[in-house]
Amino acid sequence: MQPAIKMALRAARQSSDFLKDQHARLEPASQKADALLRSVRAIENTVYERSVESLQRAYRDHWIAPAGSIESNDYVQTWHIFPILGEQNFARGLPEFATAVLQKINDRPENLVVLCPLTGEEYAFSRGYGAVLNSRRIRIRNSDHLDQTLLSCNLFTRSQGADSNLWLDMTGTLVREGAGLRHTGCAVLDMARVAGGFLDGVALVSEERHEQVMATLISQESGALSGDLRGNPLSRKSRELLIANSPIFREILKQFQPYRQRLTGA
Structure with a gap:
């Protein structure tokens, strides 16, 4: 150590x-x-x-x-x-x-x-x-299908913007694909629990800079991928964050692909 x-x-x-x-x-x-x-x-x-x-x-x-x-x-x-x-x-x-x-x-x-x-x-x-x-x-869990996952997700808590239904629609997509959703109200703890294998990933609204910074280190050292909901690397401009193993990360981005245009204006 x-x-x-x-x-x-x-x-x-x-x-x-x-x-x-x-x-x-x-x-x-x-x-x-x-x-x-x-x-x-x-x-x-x-x-x-x-x-x-x-x-x-x-x-x-x-x-x-x-x-x-x-x-x-x-x-x-x-x-x-x-x-x-x-x-x-x-x-x-x-x-x-x-x-x-x-x-x-x-x-x-x-x-x-x-x-x-x-x-x-x-x-x-x-x-x-x-x-x-x-x-x-x-290390992170090795789940490879969304219907095997338990995710920390708070997208449904965001209602700002012209397209306030976007976040409910995205949450509904995860549910229809069989993902189990929960949110503790402590994003950093949820991210750490992904690293520990207790959760399969996080899909979070996050405008807190410290959460973005911690997410990069947590994901890198536990073998996960991280980015925003568009698949971009986390940065000061990021407003959401996604952490999961490679198959789940890519599957979530695939499911969110139909919302990319709406995300741009959100």
């Missing part, structure tokens, strides 16, 4: 333990929305500050980005802390949330850890060294 991954895991485990404890104490049903939001923000700030302290002790000459930021701001070696991914789930007492630490070198993602405090899942992705779950090497 690479030294940077070991350090990231150490910081993330500290955060995971703290989040697990705070999640048990939160009592979302008894708090008003504004008070609950303040509580979650305070928890996130604590996670970030503790992670910064831990990373700075080991890497004094590395730049640490603000909480939740993926931008490197022209620094060579940078760390990016995501205190709570799946914040709405955390705030409502649901178990599907994660904490993550990412290292970039020259603005390229190199090392990533994603931890789910309530399940004990500890994913690590290191460029050129593969993917690991709880110290065990992992």
